[in-house]
Amino acid sequence: MKHTITLADPTGFCFGVKRAVDTAYKEIERANRDGKALYCLGQLIHNKSVTDELEGLGMRTISAPEEAEDGARVLIRAHGEPDSTYSVLREKNVEIIDATCPFVTRIHEIARRSGAEGRGLVVVGDAKHPEVKGILGCTDHAAGVIYSAEEAAALSERVSGPLTVVAQTTIPSEKFLLCTEFLKTQRDDVRVFDTICSATKERQDAAKQLAERSDAMVVIGDPNSSNSKKLAEICKKVCKNVQFIDNPKELSLQEFSNNYIIGVAAGASAPERIIKEVIAYMSDLFTNTQETEVNEMAAYMDEIEKSLKLPGRGEVVTGTAVQVTKDYVVVNLGCKKDGMLPVEEITLEEGQTLTDMFKEGDEVQAKVIKTDDGDGNILLSKKRLQSGENWEEINAAYENKEVINVTLVKEVKGGVIATCKEVSGFIPMSQLSDHYVENAAEFIGKTLPVKVTRVDQKRNKAVFSHKAFLTEEKHKKIAEIWETLNVGDVVEGKVMRFTDYGAFVDIGGIDGLLHISEISWGKLKHPQEALEIGQVVNVKILSMNPEKGKISLGLKQNNPEPWSVIDEQYQEGQVITGKVVQIKEYGAFVELAPGLDGLVHISEVAHKRVGNINEELKIGQEVQAKILEIDKERKRISLSIKACLEAAPAEEAAEAPAEEAAPAAAEEAPAAEAPAEEA
Numbered sequence: 001m002k003h004t005i006t007l008a009d010p011t012g013f014c015f016g017v018k019r020a021v022d023t024a025y026k027e028i029e030r031a032n033r034d035g036k037a038l039y040c041l042g043q044l045i046h047n048k049s050v051t052d053e054l055e056g057l058g059m060r061t062i063s064a065p066e067e068a069e070d071g072a073r074v075l076i077r078a079h080g081e082p083d084s085t086y087s088v089l090r091e092k093n094v095e096i097i098d099a100t101c102p103f104v105t106r107i108h109e110i111a112r113r114s115g116a117e118g119r120g121l122v123v124v125g126d127a128k129h130p131e132v133k134g135i136l137g138c139t140d141h142a143a144g145v146i147y148s149a150e151e152a153a154a155l156s157e158r159v160s161g162p163l164t165v166v167a168q169t170t171i172p173s174e175k176f177l178l179c180t181e182f183l184k185t186q187r188d189d190v191r192v193f194d195t196i197c198s199a200t201k202e203r204q205d206a207a208k209q210l211a212e213r214s215d216a217m218v219v220i221g222d223p224n225s226s227n228s229k230k231l232a233e234i235c236k237k238v239c240k241n242v243q244f245i246d247n248p249k250e251l252s253l254q255e256f257s258n259n260y261i262i263g264v265a266a267g268a269s270a271p272e273r274i275i276k277e278v279i280a281y282m283s284d285l286f287t288n289t290q291e292t293e294v295n296e297m298a299a300y301m302d303e304i305e306k307s308l309k310l311p312g313r314g315e316v317v318t319g320t321a322v323q324v325t326k327d328y329v330v331v332n333l334g335c336k337k338d339g340m341l342p343v344e345e346i347t348l349e350e351g352q353t354l355t356d357m358f359k360e361g362d363e364v365q366a367k368v369i370k371t372d373d374g375d376g377n378i379l380l381s382k383k384r385l386q387s388g389e390n391w392e393e394i395n396a397a398y399e400n401k402e403v404i405n406v407t408l409v410k411e412v413k414g415g416v417i418a419t420c421k422e423v424s425g426f427i428p429m430s431q432l433s434d435h436y437v438e439n440a441a442e443f444i445g446k447t448l449p450v451k452v453t454r455v456d457q458k459r460n461k462a463v464f465s466h467k468a469f470l471t472e473e474k475h476k477k478i479a480e481i482w483e484t485l486n487v488g489d490v491v492e493g494k495v496m497r498f499t500d501y502g503a504f505v506d507i508g509g510i511d512g513l514l515h516i517s518e519i520s521w522g523k524l525k526h527p528q529e530a531l532e533i534g535q536v537v538n539v540k541i542l543s544m545n546p547e548k549g550k551i552s553l554g555l556k557q558n559n560p561e562p563w564s565v566i567d568e569q570y571q572e573g574q575v576i577t578g579k580v581v582q583i584k585e586y587g588a589f590v591e592l593a594p595g596l597d598g599l600v601h602i603s604e605v606a607h608k609r610v611g612n613i614n615e616e617l618k619i620g621q622e623v624q625a626k627i628l629e630i631d632k633e634r635k636r637i638s639l640s641i642k643a644c645l646e647a648a649p650a651e652e653a654a655e656a657p658a659e660e661a662a663p664a665a666a667e668e669a670p671a672a673e674a675p676a677e678e679a
Contacts, residue, residue, distance in 0.1 A: 005282055006214070007264045008206040012275055014199040014268035016101030017045050020078040023099045027075060028057045032428030033414040035436055037072040041065060041085065042130055044077045045269040046225035049247075056453030057463060058430050065089050073097055079130040080104040082137015103197045104131060107166050108138045110193055114164035115139030119191070122146060122155065124179045125168025129226055132168050147175060152182045162189035169197035170227035170268070172204060172234060200227055200268060207265035208234050214263035216241035218251070220278055221267030228267025235265065247274060248281035310335055311368050311378065314459065316385060321362045324355055330377075331364045337378050341366055345381035384460065390421040391455075394462055398452040406464055407447045411440045418450070418464055425452075425462035434470040477509050485510075485551070487541050490558070495535045503527040505539055505553055512551035514539060519555050521562055521595025523581075562596040563635055569593070570637075572627050575644055580621045588617050590625055590639055598637035600625055607642050 013021065024044055031038040039062045043051050055061060059075070065088040068074050073095045076085075080100040089096055100108075114121050120143030125132045127145035136142040143159045146152045165183060167176045173196055180192045211217045217235045221228020223246060232244040245251055262282070266275050311317050311333065319339055323330035331339035341364065343354055358364065370379035397404045406418035406425065415428040427450070429437055437443075451472070454463035485491070485507075493505035493512065502515040519530050531537070539553040570576065570592065578590035578598070587601040600623075605616050617623070626643035629636075 004260060005262050005264060005279060006210060007275070007279065008203070008210045008266075010199070010202055010206060011264075011266040012268075012270055012272050014197065014203070016078040016103060016197070016199075017269050019101070020044055020075075020099040021050065023097065024054050024059060024075060025057075027073065027097055028054065028059050029414075031058060031073065032430050035429050037069050037430075038075065039068045039072060040075045040077060041068075041081060042077055042079070044075070046228070047222045047269045047271060047274075049274065050269075050271055053454065056451075056465070056468070058428060058453075058465070058467075065092070065094075068092060068094055070094070076100055077130075078104065080108060080134040082134050084137055085134075101169070101197075103169050103195065104134070107135050107169070107193075107195045110164065110166055110195070111135055111138040114191075115141045119162045119164045120159050122163050122165045122183070123168060124165065124176045125171050126226060129168060131170075135166065135168075146179050147171075149178055149182045152179045153186070156183060156186040162191075163187060164191045164193070166193045167195045168226075169195060170200045170230060171196060172230055173201060203227075203265070203268065204231060204234050207231050207263075208238060210263035210265060211235040211239040211242070213261065214239060215261045217243070217263045217265065218278065218282075219244045219265050219267070220246070220270045220275055222246055222269060225267050225269045228269065231265055231267050235263075239263075245278070248278045251278070251281065310337060310371060313368055313371055315368045316365065317368060317378075317380070318363060318365045321358050321360055321364050324358045324360060326353055326355060329354060329358050329364065331366070331380060333378065337372075339364075339366065339368075339380045340373055340377040341380040341382065345369070345379075345383050347383055390423045394420060394423050394425075394452055395455055398455045401451065403449045403451060403469055404464075405447050406450050408443045408445065411444055416440050416443060418448075423462060424460075425464045427464045427466065431463075431465035431467045434467050434474065474509070481507075481509050482544075482546055485541060485544065487544055489541045490538055491541065493537055493539050493553070495531050495533055495537065497533065498527050498531075500526065503531055505537065507539070507551070507553070510551060512539070512541070512553040514553040514555055518542065518553065518557070521556050521559070522591065522593075556594075562593055563632065566596070566630065566632065570627060570630065572630055574627045575624055576627060576639075577622060577624050578639075580617050580619055580623060583613055583617060583619060585613070588613060590623060592637070596637070598625070598627070598639040600639045600641050604628070604638075604640035604642055607645060 021044065024040065027038055038059050040054070040059055041062060041064075043061060044054060045051065051061065062068060062074075065074065065085050068089065070092045071094065074089055075097045076099055078099055078101040086096065111121050115138070118141060120141050121136070121139045122143045123132050123135050123145045124147065125145060126147065132145055136145070143163060144155050146155055163183065165180050173194075176194065176196060180190075183190050184192075207217075207219070211234070217239045219228065219232040219235055219242060221231065221244070223229070223244075229244070232242060236242045243250075243252060264275070264279060317333050317339065319331040319333040321329050322332045322338070327343055329341040331341055333339045345366075346354065346357070348354075348357065365385065366380035366382050367384040368378055369381045369384055373379040394404070396402065404420055406420045406427075408416045408418045408427070410417040412426075415426055416432065418425050418427050429440060431453075432440060432443055448466045449469045450464040450466050451468035452462060453465045453468060454461070456462070491507050493507040496504050496506050496511060502513055503519070504511045505514050514527070516524055516527050519527055524530055537555060538558055539555050540557045541551060542554045542557075543552040545551075576592055578592050580588050581591045581597060582589040585602075587599050588605070589597045589599055591597050602610050602613050605613060610616055623641055624644045625639040625641045627637065628640050628643070629638040631637070
């Protein structure tokens with residue numbers, strides 16, 4: 001008995017997913033043309049084969065908006081994002097490419113409107129799903145997420161006030177109905193919006209109906225795909241034998257030995273090519289393992305079907321030479337069109353002609369390059385067939401993620417053409433190097449190691465990336481460096497760039513953050529006050545986070561904390577030279593050394609009475625002062641500038657009005673009141 005395989009309809013990419021994937025490919029082409037970085041915030045869809053291919057073409061996946069470079073492009077996936085994400089991206093001057101599914105956008109609008117009305121928003125769905133997180137981030141009145149009557153009851157007790165209820169687009173309708181009906185029995189003011197995607201419901205209904213009349217079901221989808229997992233759950237309720245797989249290799253065909261009616265369904269994020277591979281794989285195995293009766297009429301019908309079917313572009317065909325001239329060979333392919341093999345598509349030795357190489361009746365094998373040459377014939381090529389062996393090498397490199405060497409031969413719009421033996425491929429400008437390339441001409445003629453990021457042999461296309469090779473090598477080097485570093489190590493580094501909060505230092509291939517507070521024991525307004533770009537410094541590793549790839553560095557730790565060695569450098573009565581760093585009404589702070597300031601009380605600035613200290617001292621001014629007292633317990637140093645100045649003439653002191661002398665002593669009081677952190 002034959003197996004019957006039936007595919008549920010509809011199946012495969014839904015509208016929102018297809019829109020997002022098509023947008024991604026279009027934006028990758030644009031990025032390859034202008035060399036601008038393209039990021040996708042989170043996995044575009046829950047299908048690893050698709051996301052791996054997109055990343056291979058140059059689109060980088062990030063997990064947070066802060067990871068995007070300023071001025072880059074960021075693709076918002078179909079799941080959507082909370083309002084806060086858009087705010088961060090706008091602050092970074094990022095070009096936002098919004099591929100949010102229109103059905104999800106509608107839910108965001110409901111959430112915002114509900115919040116403006118002061119209504120609590122409840123989402124029926126998976127709290128961990130990115131779509132749900134995005135919905136909750138569109139309102140200030142998020143009440144919570146539920147997926148069962150028990151969770152609905154707990155929420156109803158916890159949250160007061162009117163509620164608006166929406167659904168995650170991919171949940172089963174019965175789950176949504178169960179939760180909303182329960183809430184209506186508990187609350188008076190509940191507004192319900194059934195936001196389950198119609199495409200999702202159609203797929204679920206089609207899969208359920210097919211599962212009910214099948215002996216076994218195969219559900220195709222990524223294990224991380226919410227809608228695919230729900231599809232499998234629905235099928236399991238009505239069919240005992242259900243296999244949830246990601247690719248043909250995961251099929252267990254032994255379980256189908258006694259099951260002759262097999263249904264196939266696929267989640268909204270399953271690409272068409274995977275679905276076709278699964279069905280083809282099952283068909284081939286069943287054909288090879290089952291006895292099939294073939295009568296004369298069936299064989300006759302097969303021959304008719306073959307004669308009507310034309311070979312496709314890129315297909316390798318075998319036929320018989322029926323006419324040979326000096327310019328072409330006509331080949332009978334057993335279908336309603338003949339093949340035309342022109343001399344330009346055959347590799348001949350010097351002096352050799354087509355009539356030397358072929359005779360009528362010879363078997364000819366070639367590759368189809370056009371299904372119609374304009375005269376009603378199928379255009380064939382022997383040269384393209386010969387390059388097939390080289391394509392096998394390219395395919396192997398792609399499948400095994402191996403490195404191959406290519407020669408760059410020609411500059412074209414958006415990149416360069418590179419060859420590997422007889423195979424030509426394309427390297428986008430953005431993939432020529434791991435830094436921005438303005439002119440590709442400098443690469444022409446060079447042989448570079450590359451990774452194969454895309455192969456389409458039927459279209460004779462391959463895409464290479466030298467950047468992917470360099471990035472992989474860099475990651476290997478970085479991994480080696482991480483293995484050699486330890487907290488507490490002092491290493492040599494080079495200052496690469498500044499931010500307001502510190503400096504990034506290259507410590508042999510990895511950038512570490514030298515926070516502004518770790519540069520000097522003294523206070524800095526900006527790291528460039530103490531450092532220069534390109535400066536080589538010895539820094540201490542303070543902390544390491546391999547998961548996030550972050551290293552914190554310190555520079556001031558190379559010198560002792562000033563107060564710990566103050567006895568070795570300063571004593572009471574010593575005259576020091578310092579810089580005025582801060583001025584207050586009651587005195588001025590003078591820096592003896594980074595992290596070590598002393599207070600010159602206003603009464604110790606000059607021998608005369610000082611009414612406004614700003615008239616006597618300026619920020620940055622260098623002064624000499626005498627150390628009056630060192631209080632190590634309170635970490636305070638008292639200084640005197642007037643002790644280093646000559647005393648005023650006696651007659652001037654005698655002439656000073658009595659009422660001016662009294663306030664001078666009175667103003668000594670604030671010295672004791674100076675805040676500890678300023679002293």
